[in-house]
Amino acid sequence: MITGTIKNRIDGLWDIFAAGGLVNPLDVIEQITYLMFIKELDDNDNKQAKESVMLDLPYKSKFSGQIEINGRTVSGESLKWSVFKDFPPEKMYSNMQDFVFPFIKNLHDDKNSAYSKYMDDAILKIGTPLLLAKIVASLDEIYKEMADLHDSDVRGDVYEYLLSKISQSGRNGQFRTPRHIIKMMVELMDPSPNDVICDPACGTSGFLIAAGDYLKENYKDQVFFNKQNKEHFMNHMFHGFDTDRTMLRIGAMNMMTHGVENPCIEYRDSLSDNNKDKDVYSLVLANPPFKGSLDAEIVSNDLLKVCKTKKTELLFLALFIRILKVGGRCACIVPDGVLFGSSNAHKAIRKALVEENQLEAVISMPSGVFKPYAGVSTGILVFTKTGHGGTDKVWFYDMEADGFSLDDKRTPVTENDIPDIIQRFKDIEHEINRERTEKSFFVDKKEIVDNGYDLSINKYKEIEYVPVEYPPTSEILAELKSLEKEISEGLEELEKML
Secondary structure (H helix, E strand, C coil): CCCHHHHHHHHHHHHHHHHCCCCCHHHHHHHHHHHHHHHHHHHHHHHHHHHHHHHCCCCCCCCCCEEEECCEEEEHHHHCHHHHCCCCHHHHHHHHHHHHHHHHHCCCCCCCCHHHHHHCCCCCCCCCHHHHHHHHHHHHHHHHHHHHCCCCCHHHHHHHHHHHHHHHCCCCCCCCCCHHHHHHHHHHHCCCCCCCEEECCCCCCHHHHHHHHHHHHHCHHHHHCCHHHHHHHHHCCEEEEECCHHHHHHHHHHHHHCCCCCCEEEECCCCECCCCCCCCEEEEEECCCCCCECCHHHECHHHHHHCCCCEHHHHHHHHHHHHEEEEEEEEEEEEHHHHHCCCHHHHHHHHHHHHCCEEEEEEEECHHHHCCCCCCCEEEEEEECCCCCCCCEEEEEECCCEEECCCCCCCEEEEECHHHHHHHHHCHHHHCCCCCCCCEEEEEHHHHHHCCCCCCHHHCCCCCCCCCCCCCHHHHHHHHHHHHHHHHHHHHHHHHHC
16 A cells, blocks of 8 residues: 555656646556556566576576667667666657667567557557656656565556546546455465466456465465476466456556466456356456446346346356356455345345355455445455355354555554454364354354345344443432532632622
């Protein structure tokens, strides 16, 4: 979560774009993304070079030697952020237009890769040398500030704040799932080197990146020192779909910067008949859009058979079940209405989770988690696709705090249930004797069925009322009379003085 100083710097960067004539929020975010990608390409290249020396592994820098770009040859060093940021504005601008931007557009050797597809129509919209110089200097200062905070996900923090400006501008749309919530969901699922992971509404690929980072941190040897696993990680593990090309472009750059060379990031309406995926993935991580309803004519008939509805949040749940392999797991965010809605479609999808699969957990989150974008109350569903049931008991957790204030400012606070959620879920067998008055507890399947498959935690949580003892009425009246007498005497004294 970014600090006030960083926010001020980002506001300043936003103002620089506005003064230069770029006022569309998505255009601004896209242009910032290109420059951040160029900056981090340099940083990551230097980091990988150092690591290769330490591990005694061969490594060829992307910037080594002379590089041919559009029929002209240029020194690779001049394409590095750390070098060209000190150029005079005119030289920096011509270098960016003629060499750096074409270089990043054609960086991937495979022209059919996600990166190549979505960078093909990328356009540099920064119009003047002075504007570029100001933006580069401002962004460089932001990186320095973030480095002082020892925060590795600079882009994530910048996106989180910039995307809030889309909401403020009244634009529809995308908003980023908070990083700490994504990380919590990834830790709960504990991805393995053999998983095939999908986010059917991927946006900027936050879930896929977090899953990749988790694997690099926890399974580094199995992933990178096993030829087969590394090839799987680079080319076949990560799948993301969206219908916004800007988000897909950002997502593809994100994945490449985070070390995944060829993810499957595609333009696709996941709910339509064009999506033929079935029994494909071993892990789904998602926060699908809750935009209400859509045209039923474009929705896959397979999904409508599970729950006949136009509500996207219900259809995405049906999709998750369909695209998972048997034994595949899912952690997804849903609006609270999914948990207790009384329509036939709501009940049908909850019944499918409980009766036909293994519903493992329902984590209720406070309404402030998605502020400043939205104040909607949400929950996390965790389930395994079995196709033949398996739900015995469902674990409920009432998250009251996530480490940040639940107002629009979302400033850090000490109260945080996330470590407790992760620890308890990983040691879930010891939750069996927890009382309904505690933050987490089990509920038997039969009780859920008897309640019409209601999955809202308030249906099952018991509130412990602590009796409050008040003094007798006669004692209270006596105190009031005494107070009245004191006031009267005080007024008399005041009148004498006057």
